[in-house]
Amino acid sequence: MGGAAPVFAAASSAPIVKPKTLRQTLPAVAVAAFAAFGGVLYGYDTGTISGLLQNERFREDFGQFYQSDGVTGGIPSNPDTSGWSLSTSSTSLTTSILSVGTFFGALIGAPVADRLGRRWGLQIALLVFTVGVVMQLIAQALPLFDAGRVVAGLGVGILSTIIPMYQSEVAPRWIRGAVVSGYQWAITIGLLCASIANNGTKDYGNTGAYRIPIAIQIAFAIVLSVGLFFLPESPRWQIKRGRHELAAKALAKLNSTAIDDPVVVSELADVQTALDMELTLGNGSYLDCFRANERKNRARTLTGMALQGCQQLTGINFIFYYGTTFAASAGITNPFTFSIISNVVNVVATVPGMWAMERVGRRKLLIWGALGMCSMELIVAILGTIYNGSNPDAQRSLVAFVCIYVAMFASTWGPAAWVVCGEIFPLAIRAKALSLCTSSNWLFNWAIGYATPYMVDSGKGNANLQSKVFFVWAATCFGSAVFAHFFIVETRGLSLEEVDELYATTTPARSTRMNAEMQARRGELEGGKYVAGDEQVEADAAKAHALKLDDKDAQ
Template sequence: MAGGPAATGGGIGADAPKNKFAGILMTCFAAFGGILFGYDTGVISGVKEMTPWLCTFGETTTDLDRHPSGCFIGSSTESLVVSILSAGTFFGALLGSPVGDYLGRKWGIVLACLVFCVGVVMQTAATAIPLFVVGRVFAGLGVGLVSCLIPMYQSECAPKWIRGAVVALYQWAITIGIFLASIVNNATKDMEGHTSWRIPTALQFAWAGILALGMLALPESPRWLIKRGRDADAARALGRLTGLPATDPVVELEIADIKTNMRAEAEMSGSTYADCFKASKNRMGLRTWTGVLLQGWQQLTGINFIFYYGTTFFRNSGIGNPFTVSIATNVVNVVMTLPGIYLIERVGRRKLLLYGAAGMCICEFLVAIVGVTISTDNLVGQRVLIAFVCIYIAHFAATWGPIAWVVCGEIFPLNIRAKSMSLSVASNWLWNFAIGYATPYLVNKEPGSAGLEVKVFFIWGSTCLGCFLFTYFFVPETKGLSLEQIDMMYTLTPPRQAGPVRKRLMAEDIHASDSQGMDKTDIHHEDNKV
């Protein structure tokens, strides 16, 4: 990979001092925000199956064969409770742009934690569905802000040679959050009274508090400070992240390069929401649509069907202990994210996305086929079904889980990064909401529902085929490039032809200030030398 003390954009290269790792640890800590995201996503899967919660917020029934607890919630209420979080996160993600641009990336994350805590208070104190639902909305606003601002903060602060792995840690934290939720749910599910569901709900205060206090000690994004005209503060922040004095020539060169690229971006496109979709020289419209659709496709892999409705799905499929199986699937999700973090800077973003989409497609079709050809009493068949679900989760965890966030954190220019990132993350949550709301109607065998049950995996398998085709045509390889170099690459070539451009940018360590007068002809003419 390209290195050297003057590596631009993504941070200082291989010749930086050894204490540069202090800056890496800072940006890694920001990934803790994924715990909020993952825990809040995963906790509802178990909480809504607990008898005290069902009897508090649901209805009573005499049909003990279908509802052994004597209480239940209908498809409409279940859809509302699960999916309303995603409605809140959709608007929280859209707010990520003005909050991130006005308050900054750091203080925007702190504000998100406070909003999230308001939602947790409402959910913990609720004794009726309306207050619980409103609490889910406020928690969603906080999670939406976090999910937009943290990958953006990490991408702007991490060194380019490890940027992908650092941002991928955010997805790993999400998986840890989901896993922690399943552990806590399993530990409290048999408790008497409201404590069974209030303990896992209230525990979210701890995650928000750790993130907020930690962010207070971290520097602001140097790129945001430069965008606000605070060059001296940017130099100090960059100095903290690199372990160099603010007056060091390497830091000064980095600051100058970011400013040069920012001026070039301003000349090619504006900074409004309309500019995000314009067919400009630097392909801003294509880049925004790539981020928006990439996040949408990530949700259409069907992964949140397992984490929102996994406990219910396994129970209906004849699995004896669905809570235990849900813990097992979450272990797979956590563990298999680690190979993705390792491989993202070695194999690359594009190849892993293609491999992951193909693997998920095959596994989901196999789950659907096994599910429709065996009975719920077939123990061997149930084990095969669980095995393929776990293999499917492993493919997602190592590829589409972390890499969608990495790519969206990298491909947008600074002048509209917050806006394009917020639109992309909002797309994630819009599809999350749609899938969360529609799934009970697709899966449940109740009047007014489609009753697909395991056959829903035929749908997810088909959408994973769409993931493969989308990646092949629209996602370029960005491994080893600084954020400014990625901007140059988009200016010089469309995504499918980006390979030679990327090779030259890396081989010659071309900077924004070096690229004046360079065009596509120059790149391809020199390709044979690379």
């Protein structure tokens, strides 16, 4: 660690050139924001299954009939009720098997993104995803339907690795956190769209009741695929491949300027210097992700993997996978309406999280967000355990506290986990390290999706926890707060190259103060704010022109 700091210090004190106006940075913001649209596919694919599990026609076509006769019991999620349903094992497999595909897709995403580039990597992901959706559409039985979810999961896994990486590499540092948070916002919008689609078709008397919500995903994939043809490739990937002229053109396009503009020249030099430094420590292999070197690669990789695991352990996907089923078992009259309400809260609450990302910081959001979710989950667990669906007022309170819990997740851990993982890795290992983080997310996602039916359902071999499962999520949220306090470094407002310096010279506990010092030092070199507003630039130019005229008159 001691050998890296002087090199970074020298780099940080070099002349820094900033964009002249806010308008000059808008193309980069727009490009990164559009890339976030891939999150809609992620969210929609995740959210669709919740409604399908409660869709009567889907259960008739793919499930079996359960008779509540006082001996064998009724449907697994509500033993007092007779009707069509999937078995606990089928529910577990169908729900969680998507994550099997996403796990391997996340790992595949790294070599695809490094070899083909970020844009073409996303196109490959969309093609694989569409094939998986078609398989689900033509399925007449669960084996083919589940296979389709695996294939679609491969595509989603690749997307979930490449999109945050691409966003982080093209977005300006002053708004990178908010822009990458847009990926999580797009996920919430996808979840909401899935709830609306499920609710709108649930009463159809034919297979359109479940095939229409599934087919809508193809439209989202087409929109993103067409849009990608108009986006520039990541300039950092171009530099890594030695294509400096193409990198300059991409940066110029992102900054609305020429390739010889000082902004472009300065950033190219910064990225190349950082990459040269990284390559002296390794060639960017998976093994390099776990090297305990001056760049703290191993600490960063393990932190990112644990962070993504903790995001899943907050219990949020219990709501988005099984929320409709949980609401029905808790006695809520219209479980589909509950799903829509919780997803609307998720979408709306993500917006203040995007705002807070650059003002409050990643570290504080993760710590206090986990503690807030812990408290809400304890209340939900206590209410559900005491009243068990027997009290209408308790049911309404349960819905309210679940929505507050969802809002806390949406404004903190939802976006922050993706933002942090997108910016903490050096360029040489970024694709591979981020793929490990994303695969960790999907591994925990699979484990929770697979285990939850056995945890909450009744019947032989099941834990029958029902609402008590929120005690488990409360405990994991508290552990996540402890993890964030000891391991998360504050990275807001820094360039990706400055994040390297931060890791090399400080610890998580002191990172907030060090971050402020680095921004103040850079502010002195840049001569003030990162970018000025367009009106301010015009006013300054007019003032300078007036002073020049006054000088001429005086002469």
